[in-house]
Amino acid sequence: MKKYYLGIDLGSTTSKAVIINGNDVIIGRGITNTRANYKVAADIAKEEAIYDARFTLLSNKIKLDMEAKPEFKKYMEDIRSVFQYQQFKRRMESLEKMLNKTVSEFTYANKSAIADKLHEIIENIRPQIRNEFVHGNLGSKNQFFRDIVSEKYNVGVDALGREFYEPLMLAFDKSITPVENEMVQYNFKELVLESMAVLEEKYKGLADQQEDGSKEDWYYAELNAVKSNYKNVEYSLREHIEAIAGEEIHIAKMVGTGYGRALLPFPEDCIKSEILCHAFGAHAIFPNTRTVLDIGGQDTKAIQVDSHGLVTSFHMNDRCAAGCGRYLGYIADEFGLSLNELGPEAMSATKETTICSTCTVFAGAEVKELLHNGEQRPNILAGLHKAIVQRAMSLIARSGGVRNEFTFTGGVARNQAVLKYVKQMVTDSYGEVTMNIHTDSIFMGALGGAMFARRNISADLPKAGKEVEA
Amino acid sequence: MAQEAQKERSMILQKEMIEGLFNDLGKAKETGKKVCYTFVPGNLSELIRTFDMLPVYPEINALQSAMRKKSASYIKEAERHAHSEDVCTYVKCDVGMMMKGNIGPTGEKIPEPDILLLSYTGCFTFLKWFETLKREYPNAKVIMVHTPYQENAKITPEMTQYMVKQFKEEVIPQMEAVTGIKYDEEKLKRILALSKEAEDWITKIFDTTKHKPSPIDAYFAGVYYIGPINIGFRGTQEAVDYYKELYKEIMERVRLGLGPITPEGEMKEEKYRLVVEGPPNWTSFREFWKIFYDMGAVIVASSYTKVGGVYDMGWRHDPSRPLESLSEYCMNCYTNLNIPQRIDLLSKCITDYKADGYVTNSIKSCNSFSAGQLGMMREIEDRLEVPVGFIESDLVDPRYFSYSNIKNRLESYFQMLEQRRIIHESETV
Numbered sequence: 001m002k003k004y005y006l007g008i009d010l011g012s013t014t015s016k017a018v019i020i021n022g023n024d025v026i027i028g029r030g031i032t033n034t035r036a037n038y039k040v041a042a043d044i045a046k047e048e049a050i051y052d053a054r055f056t057l058l059s060n061k062i063k064l065d066m067e068a069k070p071e072f073k074k075y076m077e078d079i080r081s082v083f084q085y086q087q088f089k090r091r092m093e094s095l096e097k098m099l100n101k102t103v104s105e106f107t108y109a110n111k112s113a114i115a116d117k118l119h120e121i122i123e124n125i126r127p128q129i130r131n132e133f134v135h136g137n138l139g140s141k142n143q144f145f146r147d148i149v150s151e152k153y154n155v156g157v158d159a160l161g162r163e164f165y166e167p168l169m170l171a172f173d174k175s176i177t178p179v180e181n182e183m184v185q186y187n188f189k190e191l192v193l194e195s196m197a198v199l200e201e202k203y204k205g206l207a208d209q210q211e212d213g214s215k216e217d218w219y220y221a222e223l224n225a226v227k228s229n230y231k232n233v234e235y236s237l238r239e240h241i242e243a244i245a246g247e248e249i250h251i252a253k254m255v256g257t258g259y260g261r262a263l264l265p266f267p268e269d270c271i272k273s274e275i276l277c278h279a280f281g282a283h284a285i286f287p288n289t290r291t292v293l294d295i296g297g298q299d300t301k302a303i304q305v306d307s308h309g310l311v312t313s314f315h316m317n318d319r320c321a322a323g324c325g326r327y328l329g330y331i332a333d334e335f336g337l338s339l340n341e342l343g344p345e346a347m348s349a350t351k352e353t354t355i356c357s358t359c360t361v362f363a364g365a366e367v368k369e370l371l372h373n374g375e376q377r378p379n380i381l382a383g384l385h386k387a388i389v390q391r392a393m394s395l396i397a398r399s400g401g402v403r404n405e406f407t408f409t410g411g412v413a414r415n416q417a418v419l420k421y422v423k424q425m426v427t428d429s430y431g432e433v434t435m436n437i438h439t440d441s442i443f444m445g446a447l448g449g450a451m452f453a454r455r456n457i458s459a460d461l462p463k464a465g466k467e468v469e470a
Numbered sequence: 471m472a473q474e475a476q477k478e479r480s481m482i483l484q485k486e487m488i489e490g491l492f493n494d495l496g497k498a499k500e501t502g503k504k505v506c507y508t509f510v511p512g513n514l515s516e517l518i519r520t521f522d523m524l525p526v527y528p529e530i531n532a533l534q535s536a537m538r539k540k541s542a543s544y545i546k547e548a549e550r551h552a553h554s555e556d557v558c559t560y561v562k563c564d565v566g567m568m569m570k571g572n573i574g575p576t577g578e579k580i581p582e583p584d585i586l587l588l589s590y591t592g593c594f595t596f597l598k599w600f601e602t603l604k605r606e607y608p609n610a611k612v613i614m615v616h617t618p619y620q621e622n623a624k625i626t627p628e629m630t631q632y633m634v635k636q637f638k639e640e641v642i643p644q645m646e647a648v649t650g651i652k653y654d655e656e657k658l659k660r661i662l663a664l665s666k667e668a669e670d671w672i673t674k675i676f677d678t679t680k681h682k683p684s685p686i687d688a689y690f691a692g693v694y695y696i697g698p699i700n701i702g703f704r705g706t707q708e709a710v711d712y713y714k715e716l717y718k719e720i721m722e723r724v725r726l727g728l729g730p731i732t733p734e735g736e737m738k739e740e741k742y743r744l745v746v747e748g749p750p751n752w753t754s755f756r757e758f759w760k761i762f763y764d765m766g767a768v769i770v771a772s773s774y775t776k777v778g779g780v781y782d783m784g785w786r787h788d789p790s791r792p793l794e795s796l797s798e799y800c801m802n803c804y805t806n807l808n809i810p811q812r813i814d815l816l817s818k819c820i821t822d823y824k825a826d827g828y829v830t831n832s833i834k835s836c837n838s839f840s841a842g843q844l845g846m847m848r849e850i851e852d853r854l855e856v857p858v859g860f861i862e863s864d865l866v867d868p869r870y871f872s873y874s875n876i877k878n879r880l881e882s883y884f885q886m887l888e889q890r891r892i893i894h895e896s897e898t899v
Binding site for chain 1: 848851859862875878879882885886889893
């Protein structure tokens with residue numbers, strides 16, 4: 001039986017899970033929003049990583065086809081997205097039940113009107129979301145159940161009269177938490193087969209669709225290939241699905257990390273500091289890394305590592321939200337934007353408005369004042385992004401500066417505006433250094449954890465360190 | 471069992487000394503003894519004793535208040551009287567205690583000062599502290615000695631002469647005036663001889679951490695060991711006896727191969743040997759210590775235990791040059807050393823005591839210690855390739871001790887030490 005290793009990074013905003021094989025290769029990733037019940041968050045991330053691992057194994061089986069035929073590649077991308085939708089759908093059903101139950105227990109005089117409006121909203125958003133998963137790119141946006149639903153639900157509520165605002169928002173707040181904290185087990189095979197049925201329907205419909213020239217050529221090439229050849233892909237997949245769904249993803253060892261690590265139901269020797277895990281993960285992907293900056297939700301860390309990927313020193317900001325991801329979360333709330341919208345809008349700025357406040361809470365007041373004075377929103381956002389990076393730079397300086405290759409990890413590394421200022425300021429202060437930012441930057445802590453798990457945490461570290469370098 | 475009895479003996483001795491001092495202070499008005507408030511760094515205990523005065527150390531009172539969980543209310547009281555949030559918390563604790571009746575650690579009222587003696591000016595806060603006290607005690611005589619900073623890493627003859635001149639022209643005449651006692655240099659010499667003896671012993675005591683396992687914790691227990699020498703007993707036979715006894719007990723632990731004693735009994739396994747820079751946190755002293763001993767970490771040397779005198783490099787009080795020797799003592803206190811000197815001193819500790827790591831506890835409100843700490847840490851890391859750790863807390867303000875943040879950083883630090891140890895061991899095999 002093949003052995004796999006799991007790392008779980010329970011952060012303040014998101015919980016990440018990474019599964020690696022015996023060669024430190026990532027075969028599965030899972031991510032979810034951290035919620036009141038840490039165990040559920042960790043379990044969901046883990047389950048997602050296991051599904052992802054199965055898709056990886058499935059892709060490996062049809063590797064040659066995927067490399068040679070565009071329809072295989074396109075199909076596998078699509079099926080992951082639809083697979084996510086299938087999971088979403090089940091949780092959505094649960095939320096619908098909970099919302100109805102909550103509203104039925106209300107004592108408002110217009111209770112039945114509220115129930116009608118709720119029904120309307122649900123009927124309205126259900127096909128919208130399905131469409132975005134199946135035909136759009138919602139599956140690749142890394143959005144979580146709560147974000148997706150609340151965004152659409154809020155739009156629905158806003159369109160209604162004031163008398164429905166409070167009861168419907170209350171219904172949502174009361175219902176979302178229990179649903180989020182509910183652990184749902186899915187049957188991989190069942191979900192894949194359902195997803196294939198959805199795709200079949202999609203591709204059949206595509207047969208009549210004309211190219212409108214709005215996308216790149218390769219897009220139409222893939223699409224054309226898949227719409228005429230999807231049956232072949234289906235046939236290949238059906239051949240392997242049984243075996244893959246039945247294969248036990250045997251997690252031989254696991255390590256928990258992140259700010260909530262002490263609350264994970266892991267034995268003490270399977271809990272590892274996130275500082276060591278982030279550094280180890282970042283070093284595994286970029287072996288020449290010597291300085292790691294990790295901006296997480298609740299703390300920011302500047303870490304110096306040696307050639308083995310082991311930490312030599314670190315500096316943390318764990319006192320003040322102004323240098324952390326939470327700052328951006330707060331700002332997003334202030335502007336009524338989602339976190340994902342912050343970066344792009346800041347990138348459209350024509351200049352950076354100077355933000356004087358060094359405090360997250362007071363920055364909110366400053367922002368209001370600036371808006372009142374006619375400052376443009378993108379410029380203010382750019383200034384706020386710059387401010388967070390400036391604080392991170394001072395932390396880097398305290399930890400000894402950027403010594404060689406610099407790797408940026410953590411959830412905030414996904415924000416393009418933050419990236420832009422990190423690149424700018426690191427170059428300004430330390431000259432031209434190699435700067436690494438990986439699409440998996442948010443998973444570095446979990447990856448490091450999985451790698452420690454594979455190494456039995458401490459027993460054979462040095463050998464493992466050299467293997468990574470090789 | 472014999473060892474238990476021995477352990478108690480040095481502790482009993484210390485307890486008796488401290489109680490005796492506070493009793494004397496409580497009766498000062500009846501006995502007519504004059505009271506001199508002064509600070510630990512660069513303290514002129516011997517001179518104070520020559521004039522038969524009783525010393526009071528405000529920062530010792532502050533840390534005692536913190537350990538007795540009283541500092542929060544004292545600080546609140548001082549802040550109510552417009553002392554800012556950023557002011558040194560020793561000052562606020564002391565001022566608050568005074569405002570609340572100046573009751574000392576033994577429950578006796580601490581008498582008002584006859585003299586406010588500032589013999590170390592390296593800490594700017596000390597000046598302001600005594601300015602505040604002077605307003606509260608208008609009858610007290612303020613004596614201030616300017617202590618030159620060791621900017622060029624040495625004490626020149628001119629610097630010593632400059633200080634001796636201040637002693638002769640300012641300090642001694644004013645002490646004579648307040649106490650009505652004539653300066654007796656022979657008496658000072660006798661006291662200084664005992665100081666030297668106690669200093670020899672305490673140096674030997676802190677040198678026992680060379681043993682593995684270390685028989686003592688040179689920081690968390692060290693702060694108790696420096697008690698007598700720092701609160702006015704330097705230059706007494708009692709102090710010499712105490713340190714002799716303590717040394718004997720420690721050597722017995724060495725003979726038996728025992729590790730340090732913690733509040734939860736003897737430390738079973740010494741996993742990490744550390745050198746710590748910076749004062750400890752006093753409000754959560756036990757919790758703070760526990761994080762270390764739970765991880766098997768023992769402190770083999772600390773800069774804080776040198777705050778009342780640096781004896782590692784061989785300097786001692788010298789009865790044959792009484793006033794010169796007192797001058798050198800003032801200039802030689804730890805926070806009066808320049809940054810490269812401190813780095814050399816700490817590096818020597820790390821090397822001599824075979825430390826695995828170096829940890830800085832940075833106290834935001836203490837400039838004397840905090841200025842330069844990061845640079846020192848970098849230099850030590852580069853020079854010795856020793857893993858360094860950085861934590862932040864406060865002296866006596868419980869609001870600034872975040873247990874979970876400190877524990878999180880220290881846990882990461884210890885895991886880092888563990889990894890490096892494995893690498894190192896595998897490389898040497």
